[in-house]
Amino acid sequence: MYKRIKVSNVLSKTGLYDLDYAYNPYAGCYHGCRYCYGRAYTRYGEVAEAWGEIIYVKENAMQILMEEVRRVRRGVVGVSTITDPYQPIEAEERLTRRGLEILLGSGFEVSIQTKSPLVLRDLDILSRHRDRVDVGITITTLNPTVARLIEPRAPEPAARAEALKRLSMEGVNTWIFLGPIMRGVNDSPEAIEGIVALAAETGSRLYYDFFRMKRGLAASMSPVKERYPEAMSMEHGWRMRVVEIVGKLCEREGVPYEPAFPARERGSSLLEYL
Numbered sequence: 001m002y003k004r005i006k007v008s009n010v011l012s013k014t015g016l017y018d019l020d021y022a023y024n025p026y027a028g029c030y031h032g033c034r035y036c037y038g039r040a041y042t043r044y045g046e047v048a049e050a051w052g053e054i055i056y057v058k059e060n061a062m063q064i065l066m067e068e069v070r071r072v073r074r075g076v077v078g079v080s081t082i083t084d085p086y087q088p089i090e091a092e093e094r095l096t097r098r099g100l101e102i103l104l105g106s107g108f109e110v111s112i113q114t115k116s117p118l119v120l121r122d123l124d125i126l127s128r129h130r131d132r133v134d135v136g137i138t139i140t141t142l143n144p145t146v147a148r149l150i151e152p153r154a155p156e157p158a159a160r161a162e163a164l165k166r167l168s169m170e171g172v173n174t175w176i177f178l179g180p181i182m183r184g185v186n187d188s189p190e191a192i193e194g195i196v197a198l199a200a201e202t203g204s205r206l207y208y209d210f211f212r213m214k215r216g217l218a219a220s221m222s223p224v225k226e227r228y229p230e231a232m233s234m235e236h237g238w239r240m241r242v243v244e245i246v247g248k249l250c251e252r253e254g255v256p257y258e259p260a261f262p263a264r265e266r267g268s269s270l271l272e273y274l
């Protein structure tokens with residue numbers, strides 16, 4: 001269900017590494033990923049409780065953004081941080097597209113993170129401003145069955161991979177977010193290898209991160225846990241073994257890589273695994 005709301009600000013300061021601001025034109029996210037932290041951080045109670053079912057459209061976002069860019073110091077804007085800026089409603093509302101036009105037209109840098117090939121609609125803007133834009137695509141797994149379980153309504157992995165290739169071909173600076181890595185779900189060398197190969201093919205940096213427990217996730221993750229009992233494990237030894245696998249594969253393929261936190265280079269958000 002979509003609800004239209006009015007907001008008093010849409011460009012928020014963020015403490016996220018390497019981002020100065022976040023631009024979230026929607027609250028909530030249709031993709032409804034089972035591991036999504038967004039529900040723990042949104043200020044809207046019903047959006048958090050019915051994550052993926054209720055989405056707010058900030059209908060005055062453009063007007064507010066235009067006022068805000070006149071006031072604030074230039075910097076790097078994360079698009080978005082607690083929602084997917086290219087979830088399906090964006091095809092009609094175009095709040096992300098129009099936001100990009102305003103931000104880039106006003107001299108800001110933009111770091112986009114999404115799971116959707118809808119980002120390709122905006123290739124004209126992205127390639128025109130490629131010196132101030134980077135685009136990250138979250139790919140947790142290339143296995144469509146696993147993806148359907150953990151990210152029930154997000155675009156399938158093959159579509160994300162194609163989007164990444166196209167962006168890269170157009171000269172846009174790209175990166176892959178491999179996260180969250182979950183024990184027994186997407187942590188095997190074979191699973192990671194395919195994603196590293198995609199990073200190599202597209203010249204993308206790879207950021208990785210692990211599942212983290214947040215408010216609301218116990219219930220949301222239960223279908224995943226049923227199929228993969230260790231999915232919510234945060235055991236240190238296991239994580240270190242996976243870090244080693246990621247490192248070996250990336251070094252073999254010549255892919256730059258690093259943990260998503262704390263030392264991230266550019267863009268993507270702390271809260272988002274788009």
Ligand code: SF4
Pocket residue numbers: 029030031032033035036037038082083084115151154272273274
């Ligand atoms: S992880 Fe990203 S795409 Fe998935 S529900 Fe959360 S905001 Fe949406």
